[in-house]
Amino acid sequence: MPKPVFAQPDPAGPAIGLTGVTVHVRRVPLIEDVDWRVEYGQHWVVLGRNGAGKTTMMSVAAAQRFPSAGTAVVLGRRMGRVDLRDLRTHIGLVSPKQRLPDEENHIAHTVVLTGHSGSVLPLWERYDQPLRDRATKLLELVGCAELADRPVRVCSQGERARVRLARALLADPLLLILDEPFAGLDMPSREDLLEALHTLARAQPELATVTVTHHLEEIPATTTHALLLRKGKVLTACPAERTVTSEQLSTCFERALDVHRINGRWTAHARV
Numbered sequence: 674m675p676k677p678v679f680a681q682p683d684p685a686g687p688a689i690g691l692t693g694v695t696v697h698v699r700r701v702p703l704i705e706d707v708d709w710r711v712e713y714g715q716h717w718v719v720l721g722r723n724g725a726g727k728t729t730m731m732s733v734a735a736a737q738r739f740p741s742a743g744t745a746v747v748l749g750r751r752m753g754r755v756d757l758r759d760l761r762t763h764i765g766l767v768s769p770k771q772r773l774p775d776e777e778n779h780i781a782h783t784v785v786l787t788g789h790s791g792s793v794l795p796l797w798e799r800y801d802q803p804l805r806d807r808a809t810k811l812l813e814l815v816g817c818a819e820l821a822d823r824p825v826r827v828c829s830q831g832e833r834a835r836v837r838l839a840r841a842l843l844a845d846p847l848l849l850i851l852d853e854p855f856a857g858l859d860m861p862s863r864e865d866l867l868e869a870l871h872t873l874a875r876a877q878p879e880l881a882t883v884t885v886t887h888h889l890e891e892i893p894a895t896t897t898h899a900l901l902l903r904k905g906k907v908l909t910a911c912p913a914e915r916t917v918t919s920e921q922l923s924t925c926f927e928r929a930l931d932v933h934r935i936n937g938r939w940t941a942h943a944r945v
């Protein structure tokens with residue numbers, strides 16, 4: 674077994690490359706035999722019913738969890754062969770299940786700063802003025818500049834979601850994984866966040882993003898590809914216009930659905 678080495682991302686490799694990945698707990702597979710390749714500059718959406726395995730798959734893709742079987746390459750580096758701590762600093766992860774235990778004790782600007790090292794506690798000696806300015810700019814980008822001095826414990830769910838996105842962006846990630854980033858957002862806030870993702874995609878053409886969502890209205894217009902997960906298995910993973918269709922989604926969700934695309938955005942309704 675080769676000794677793990679500290680490694681920087683390899684720009685030649687895929688942003689995410691899963692081959693035959695299975696994750697099981699007590700012999701029960703949560704995801705099974707997953708093949709998935711995400712290139713830099715692509716923007717994926719992942720859809721599937723509750724319990725399909727989306728969050729489990731994201732935890733492998735974000736180098737947080739090792740597969741039980743198969744191989745996982747993240748930012749061009751194979752998991753198990755490199756020190757993941759370094760690699761993780763290049764991955765922005767926003768997940769409702771993520772624990773930021775110290776979040777309650779700080780103002781929003783400080784929580785964004787902790788994204789610099791992915792730490793839970795602030796490491797004040799590492800935060801120079803340019804970094805502090807960047808944290809301020811990112812709060813502006815996600816539409817909550819006015820929250821900078823507000824204690825996170827009093828922020829609403831939607832405000833926290835945006836603070837966490839700004840935190841994930843601070844380290845200038847190469848891969849951004851957003852697991853239900855719109856949960857708890859009201860409609861204008863959702864639209865603002867979609868606009869922020871649009872701006873980000875334009876500003877950083879090499880950034881790879883993956884968004885997990887339950888609602889087609891939340892799919893960013895910048896989305897290039899979609900993966901449908903059903904009962905832990907990949908149903909399809911290809912360009913969005915071939916995936917986000919009435920036929921494919923009806924199979925995935927086991928319900929007759931009508932899917933429409935207007936001005937680059939999608940909607941779905943149960944067929945009546």
Ligand SMILES: Nc1ncnc2c1ncn2[C@@H]1O[C@H](COP(=O)(O)OP(=O)(O)OP(=O)(O)O)[C@@H](O)[C@H]1O
Pocket residue numbers: 698703721722723724725726727728729730
């Ligand atoms: N540690 C665990 N032990 C047993 N079962 C687990 C464990 N973690 C997850 N599961 C189960 O694995 C399945 C997939 O969970 P996961 O959270 O990945 O689904 P999901 O697609 O993200 O669901 P949702 O859309 O509801 O968030 C679920 O049925 C869940 O109950």
